[in-house]
Structure formats: structure tokens, C-alpha cells
Amino acid sequence: MPLMRAARFYEGSKSLRVEEVPRPEPGPGEALVRVRAAGVCHTELHFLDGLLPPGKSPLVLGHEVAGVVEALSDQAPGLQVGERVVAYYYAPCGRCRCCRRGWENLCANLRGQLGFLTDGGFAEYVVVAADSLVPLPERVSFEAGATLACGATTALHALREIAGVRLGETVVVYGVGGVGLAMVQMAKRMGAQVIAVSRTAAKLERAAALGADHTINAAEQDPVEAVRMATDGAGADAVFELVGVRETMDSAAAMLGKRGRLVFIGYSTDDFVVSPINLVIGEQVVTASVGNTLTELQEVVRLASEGAIQPVVARTFPLDQINDALELLRAGELVGRAVLLP
Ligand SMILES: [Zn+2]
Ligand SMILES: [Zn+2]
Known part of the structure; x- marks a missing residue:
């Protein structure tokens, strides 16, 4: 049986193990993909921190x-x-x-x-349902x-489907990692006034370069006050919480304007505490967004191929250095995504 290299998570472990494992074979309706690049998401840290249970252990995260179709188990239309x-x-x-x-x-x-549930892309090969594959144009x-x-x-799902951001609204992107930097660009394209909040100057510089109208360094100024100032006291129409610790959750709720929508995307073990009276008197909404749909991925691939959004790759790493990439992500030292090249 042919082998491949993969970075696997063992439940309870604080790092991933790069090892040789059997190369998977596609079943009915599936494709084998030779992985050429795999992004490292904050979710990986949630597995290592015990916040998310893996569907099995060991699990290739x-x-x-992104990659190339190596084999198809049967005919897949358009593939x-x-x-x-x-x-x-x-x-x-x-x-x-x-x-x-x-x-x-x-x-x-x-x-x-x-x-999450099945073996992912931190490996040379991955099996994917054929109808879940989206063609990637040469330009990307x-x-x-x-x-x-x-x-x-x-970012698209949260902005459009969950928050329903409209032309002229004020949007706060609270935390500018991989999702946040995409969100800044999309919110700007949707006609929003965009305010980016972070504690890292380099991330804010990139957010400004990608279209943010205001940047707020939360290590230097009170973000609630700064958002009130930037909105003539009105507060934000939508706040996207990409961090999810007590301090950022409290600030995010406090910077909402009338009928403002607070959208959780990031989370930690911290609880969110809110007084209903503040929600009631402002008709504010607290909601959440997870993942996305296939159609949204198709749309985003098209946007990227047209140059309407710029994916931000911080650094690439060989598979062997996955744990280094995870440490840099945890330290907040990456501007954009770390990407593995297995
Ligand atoms: Zn993710
Ligand atoms: Zn279903």
C-alpha cells in the first residue's frame, strides 16, 4: 500500500505529529486530490487546546x-x-x-x-467528495x-448571510487575522465604512492597505471610545467578533449602535455576559456565523480570480514545520494566513 506524509492530531496532544500513513483511496463519488497548499486556521489551535473534539483520533487536520485531482473513483460531471x-x-x-x-x-x-470529522489537507493527498470540489482558475x-x-x-457568509451588511453601514472587524483581512476587503466592496481593530500594528497596517477606513490599536486606545468617535457617537451597525475573549466581547457589545448586530465568529472558553436592557433599548442583535456554503466558495473563487479580493498569505511552510506555523499563529505574529506546502 502506498504511503504518504501527513500531520496528524492525537486527542490530548499539544502538537501535531508528522508521520507516514497509508495513502487514502477514493470511494464512490469521491476524488483523490494531490494537496499543493493547505491553509492553517485558528481552528487548529482550538483542537490543540481541547476546545473542539475531533471526529476521530488520530485526525489529519x-x-x-487547494490541489490537483489525482484520481476519480467514477465519472464526476465537470471534473x-x-x-x-x-x-x-x-x-x-x-x-x-x-x-x-x-x-x-x-x-x-x-x-x-x-x-474536523474526516482526514484533511495537512498531507500529500486527501480524499474529497467530488461534488465538493470547485475549479481553481490558473490566475489564482x-x-x-x-x-x-x-x-x-x-468572511463572506458572516457579512452577507448573517449580518446582511448594506451600502453605507459602519462595520467593525474586531481582530484582523486570516478571516478579518478578507472581511475588511469585502465589507469595503459592499460599500461599508470599515473599522479594523487589533493589538498588532503590522496587522492594522495591512488592513489599512486593503481598504480599512479607520484602524484602532486596542493596545494603545480604548476601542469603544475610538469607534464612537469614528461614528460621531452613533456606534457600529455591525461588529464582527473574531477574537472572543472576555475583554474583546465586552468592547464589541459596547460599540454597537442602535439596531447594531454583533456577530460571533471567534470564540474561546470565556463566557459572554450581556445585559438584556442594553439590547432592548437599542434593538440590538447578538448572533453568530460558522463556516460557509458551497455556493459562497464558488463566488469567492470568482472574486479572487477577478482580483476583487486579495488573499493574504503570510508565509509558506513545508509540512515538517507545521508546529512552528501553529506557534507563530498563536503568538499573533502572522499577518494573513500561514500556508503549508505538503
Ligand atoms: Zn477555518
Ligand atoms: Zn444535510
């Missing part, structure tokens, strides 16, 4: 995958061996109540979920393409 692709990381059932409503990211009966590099699968597409 990695849900941002050929040798084709450049990016993987939609969910394999929804297509039949449950959520799937029928178009909420594939909430499917109650997933056939697979790369790097594998490194850039990988970052679209979770980072940029999650």
Missing part, C-alpha cells in the same frame, strides 16, 4: 485545501484528473432540513468534514486558493 481545485470542506448530506434550506454548513448529517495560485476555502468564504 487542515480544512483549507477531470489533472484539474486544479479548491475543496469545499463540508460534505453535506443534501437531504436534511438544514441542507434543504441551503444551510449546508449546518447539515445535521455530514458525510464528511475535512480536518494554490497558496492563495487554499486561503479562500475557510478564511475568505467564512
Whole structure:
């Protein structure tokens, strides 16, 4: 049986183990993809911190995958061996109540979920449901393409589907990592006034270069006051919480304007505490966003291929250095995504 190298998570372990494992074989309706690039998401740290249980152990992590179709188990319409692709990381059932409503990211009966339930892309090869593969145009590099699968597409889902951001609104992107930098660009394209908040000057500089109207360094100034100032006292129409610790959650809630929507994307073990009276008197909404749909990934691939959004790759790493990449991510030292080249 042919072997391949993969970075696997063992439940309870604080780092990933790079080892030789059997190369997977595609079953009915599946494709084998030679992974050319795999983005490293903050979710990986949640597994290592015990915040998210893996679907199995050991598990190959990695849900941002771009590569080339190596083999197809049977005919897949519109898909050929040798084709450049990016993987939609969910394999929804297509039949449950959520799937029928178009909420594939909430499917109650997933056939697979790369790097969560089933083996993902931190490996030389990965098996993906053929109908979850999206063609990646030549204009988009594998490194850039990988970052679209979770980072940029999650940003689109949160902005449009969950928060319903409209022309002229004020949007706060609270935390400018991989998702946040995509969100800044998209919110700007949607006609919003964009305020980026971070404690890292280099991330704020990049956010400004990508279109943020205001940047607030939360290590230097009170972000609530700064948002009030930037909005003539009105507060924000939508705040995207990409950090999710007590301090940032409190600030995010306090900077909401009337009918403001607070959207959780980031989380930690900290609880969110809110006084209902503040929500009631301002008709404010607290909501959350997870993942994305296949259609949204197709749209984001098109946006990237047209140059309408710029994927931000901080650095690339060989598979062997996955734990170094994770440490840099945890330290907040990466501007954009770390991408593995397995
Ligand atoms: Zn992710
Ligand atoms: Zn379903």
C-alpha cells in the first residue's frame, strides 16, 4: 500500500505529529486530490487546546485545501484528473432540513468534514467528495486558493448571510487575522465604512492597505471610545467578533449602535455576559456565523480570480514545520494566513 506524509492530531496532544500513513483511496463519488497548499486556521489551535473534539483520533487536520485531482473513483460531471481545485470542506448530506434550506454548513448529517470529522489537507493527498470540489482558475495560485476555502468564504457568509451588511453601514472587524483581512476587503466592496481593530500594528497596517477606513490599536486606545468617535457617537451597525475573549466581547457589545448586530465568529472558553436592557433599548442583535456554503466558495473563487479580493498569505511552510506555523499563529505574529506546502 502506498504511503504518504501527513500531520496528524492525537486527542490530548499539544502538537501535531508528522508521520507516514497509508495513502487514502477514493470511494464512490469521491476524488483523490494531490494537496499543493493547505491553509492553517485558528481552528487548529482550538483542537490543540481541547476546545473542539475531533471526529476521530488520530485526525489529519487542515480544512483549507487547494490541489490537483489525482484520481476519480467514477465519472464526476465537470471534473477531470489533472484539474486544479479548491475543496469545499463540508460534505453535506443534501437531504436534511438544514441542507434543504441551503444551510449546508449546518447539515445535521455530514458525510464528511475535512480536518474536523474526516482526514484533511495537512498531507500529500486527501480524499474529497467530488461534488465538493470547485475549479481553481490558473490566475489564482494554490497558496492563495487554499486561503479562500475557510478564511475568505467564512468572511463572506458572516457579512452577507448573517449580518446582511448594506451600502453605507459602519462595520467593525474586531481582530484582523486570516478571516478579518478578507472581511475588511469585502465589507469595503459592499460599500461599508470599515473599522479594523487589533493589538498588532503590522496587522492594522495591512488592513489599512486593503481598504480599512479607520484602524484602532486596542493596545494603545480604548476601542469603544475610538469607534464612537469614528461614528460621531452613533456606534457600529455591525461588529464582527473574531477574537472572543472576555475583554474583546465586552468592547464589541459596547460599540454597537442602535439596531447594531454583533456577530460571533471567534470564540474561546470565556463566557459572554450581556445585559438584556442594553439590547432592548437599542434593538440590538447578538448572533453568530460558522463556516460557509458551497455556493459562497464558488463566488469567492470568482472574486479572487477577478482580483476583487486579495488573499493574504503570510508565509509558506513545508509540512515538517507545521508546529512552528501553529506557534507563530498563536503568538499573533502572522499577518494573513500561514500556508503549508505538503
Ligand atoms: Zn477555518
Ligand atoms: Zn444535510
